[in-house]
Amino acid sequence: MTDETPRPLRADARRNREKILSAAVRVFAEQGLDAHLEHIAKQAGVGTGTLYRNFPTREDLIEAAYRNELARLCDAAPDLLATMPPREALRAWMGRFIDYASAKFGMAEALRAVVSAGANPYARSHEMILAALTSLMDAAGDVGVIRSDISAADIFASLTGVALTSAKPEQRRQAERLLDLIMDGLSAGRT
CATH class of the missing domain: 1.10.357.10 (Tetracycline Repressor, domain 2)
Structure with a gap:
């Protein structure tokens, strides 16, 4: 039997997630739906891989933000x-x-x-x-x-x-x- 409860994020992963969400709010507010996810990653100071690991789709990111x-x-x-x-x-x-x-x-x-x-x-x-x-x-x-x-x-x-x-x-x-x-x-x- 496997535990379905997700493991808590490490402190650095939690900080990266918060930075991504804050950047997403700013960038979507400024640029609307056409905002590039790569730009959000850059604004958050993380790589695009980090962004996509946390938020596989644009909709996931918007909803989470x-x-x-x-x-x-x-x-x-x-x-x-x-x-x-x-x-x-x-x-x-x-x-x-x-x-x-x-x-x-x-x-x-x-x-x-x-x-x-x-x-x-x-x-x-x-x-x-x-x-x-x-x-x-x-x-x-x-x-x-x-x-x-x-x-x-x-x-x-x-x-x-x-x-x-x-x-x-x-x-x-x-x-x-x-x-x-x-x-x-x-x-x-x-x-």
């Missing part, structure tokens, strides 16, 4: 709560959400190609984001710094609206102002 961005966003919630007060952690996470949305929009063409090929890179995205946002809002609510009558789903919808209107890099200052407005509206004591 998107899922990596999603995981980075969601995994940030407990880290932020461990290092800053809950209100500040929530606000910092909102900024990261805009970063995630910017990457997602930049990769939109490439992600559409993955969906057309039959994959669903968005599976569980909504639930994962809501879980991270709920943990942040619960922590802030527990110490009484945000209202308790606003749901994570409402804030997610608000963040999505900010992302749709202000996720481009040149709109970042506007996005930050809009996030501050959301935080003002969440302030405890408001009705």
